[in-house]
Amino acid sequence: MSLTIFTILPLKTLVIILAGTCLAGVVCSLMGTFIVRMKLTSLGFCMSHAAFAGSALGLALSLPPLWFALAFSILVALILGPLTEQSRLQPEIILGILFSLTMALGLTFLNFIPDSALSSTAMSILWGSILGISSLEVWYLAILTFSITLIIILFFKEFQAIAFDRKMAEASGIPTRPFYYLILFLTGITVAFSLKLVGGLLIFALIVNPASAAYQFFHDFKKILIFSPLFGIFFSLSGLVLSFLLDLPVGSAIAIVSSVGFGISVLFSPKRRKG
Amino acid sequence: MSQPKIIEMNKVSTIYEGEKTPALFDINLSLNEGELVCIIGPNGAGKTTLLETLNGLLPHTKGEIRILGQDIKKKGIYLRKQIGYLPQEFTVDPLTPFLVKDIILMGRYGQIGLLKKIPKNDYILMEESLKLMGIIDLKDRPIGKLSGGQLQKVMLARVFAKKPALLFLDEPFSNLDYHTTHRVILQISRAHDQNHWTTLLVMHDLNLIPERCNRILYLEDGRIVKDDIPEKVLTEKLLEISVR
Known part of the structure; x- marks a missing residue:
């Protein structure tokens, strides 16, 4: 495969692919801004693996994988929220167990997928298959991106305060628990709807890497919320191009590009400059 | 007619998750509007726990806490809007x-x-x-x-x-130099009087207790051992114990 694919593909398909890539880049990195700042990355890994497991179960039952991915990641978000807050167990232990459990479930469910589908559809949920994205899925992503952006704008004060320090936000009279659960819930939905682009194993690169890169450049949280999605778009599109050029799975290409992007941003970070 | 109580604690105990011994034990306390109270005691006496239990950040396991006449367990979010809280070593x-x-x-x-x-x-x-x-x-x-x-x-x-209506400061001078500390003590005392705040100050250095302070609580092992005017609490024996 090479860049000629852009000329071969029908315009409508190309628009769907590019729109899906950009929207997934925006929505993942937008949620990543909170996930990274609130040190919830392990929790997010669990959700992405849960979405992968759900998707695999959907395929095994010959039912729509998207809805199963959605149900699984939301379920994990709903379980993890209270568990990490209230349980006597260390959050790392709970996350470690769920992390391996969801992965094991995903791989087990993959075994039940009929042989004919295993090579194509099943692999697409592992590594992503942007070429298989439908216009309906792009619409879902567009609605999700719009909704999350609107929620962040409406409750910017509360999200900003929680992102600074949850305990201090609580002390100032903000009901932090609903917002904390909202972040987990929205991350779960984001993971499920973006699975098609990057795949269950690497979706988290698109959540963590652009946001982490944006954090290297700005001291103002508003700027990070603006630049993180822009990095998300840039990394996603660059990954897409790289995947076509080198015939790589899209998910892997995006993970590689965004990781390199993060490395470069650390090197050039004005926040890390001394003096 | 008696003054309305701004803070009321009735037989309050707080136990940290997984612990058997309460960090606060059977605390009874009532504060009137406009009081400036200092909380002193050795490390681990429960000073910070007392402040965090009072503002509801740390749920108490026994007893009842009423701030501005309302139950902190039921009206925590509303009440925390009225409390200015400075945590220790932020x-x-x-x-x-x-x-x-x-x-x-x-x-x-x-x-x-x-x-x-x-x-x-x-x-x-x-x-x-x-x-x-x-x-x-x-x-x-x-x-x-x-x-x-x-x-x-x-x-x-x-x-x-x-x-805020209430001020909870947990070792507010811990990182400040000598001159700034004294300026801040003055500002806290002045703002306390001007705004009719009810102030609780957790102090480590007894030399920094503001002149305006009208009451001192001495905590030890999660209990209020002494609760009186500064002259009666700051005895030589206590000063000796607290510097140990």
Whole structure:
């Protein structure tokens, strides 16, 4: 495969692919801004693996994988929220167990997928298959991106305060628990709807890497919320191009590009400059 | 007619998760409006636990706490909007992406409420509190780039900008130099009187207890051992124990 694919593909398909890539880049990195700042990355890994497991179960039952991915990641978000807050167990232990459990479930469910589908559809949920994205899925992503952006704008004060320090936000009279659960819930939905682009194993690169890169450049949280999605778009599109050029799975290409992007941003970070 | 009680604790105990011994045990306390009370005691006596239990950040396991006449367990979010709280030894990561002005304003977000824009007056309060602490020049600086003393001043400015009814300060002078400490003591005392605050101050250094302080609570092993006017609490024996 090479860049000629852009000329071969029908315009409508190309628009769907590019729109899906950009929207997934925006929505993942937008949620990543909170996930990274609130040190919830392990929790997010669990959700992405849960979405992968759900998707695999959907395929095994010959039912729509998207809805199963959605149900699984939301379920994990709903379980993890209270568990990490209230349980006597260390959050790392709970996350470690769920992390391996969801992965094991995903791989087990993959075994039940009929042989004919295993090579194509099943692999697409592992590594992503942007070429298989439908216009309906792009619409879902567009609605999700719009909704999350609107929620962040409406409750910017509360999200900003929680992102600074949850305990201090609580002390100032903000009901932090609903917002904390909202972040987990929205991350779960984001993971499920973006699975098609990057795949269950690497979706988290698109959540963590652009946001982490944006954090290297700005001291103002508003700027990070603006630049993180822009990095998300840039990394996603660059990954897409790289995947076509080198015939790589899209998910892997995006993970590689965004990781390199993060490395470069650390090197050039004005926040890390001394003096 | 007796003065209304601003803070009332009846047989309150707090046990940390997984612990058997209560960090606070059977605490009875009542504070009137306008009191400036210092909490002293050795390390691990329960001073910070008392403040965090009072503002509901740490749920108590027994007894009842009423702040401004309302149950902290039921009305915690509402009541915390009326409390200015400075935690002990607050630190931030050097890459923290927030500016000093944002941090001050955030202290007021609870009072502003959901789905509401930050009123113009809040920006004025933010600037006034920064001027009060003598750090107006830090307004646009990233919070992560400040020294420990500057950060402490910013957190104090945040509490002042909140214009609370109650002030809970946990070792507010821990990172401040000698001159700043004395200036801040004066400012706290002055603001306390001007705003009719009810103030609780956790102190480690007994030499820094403000003159304005009208009552001292001495805590030991999670219990209030002494509760009286400074002259009666600060006995030679107690001073000896607390410096140990």
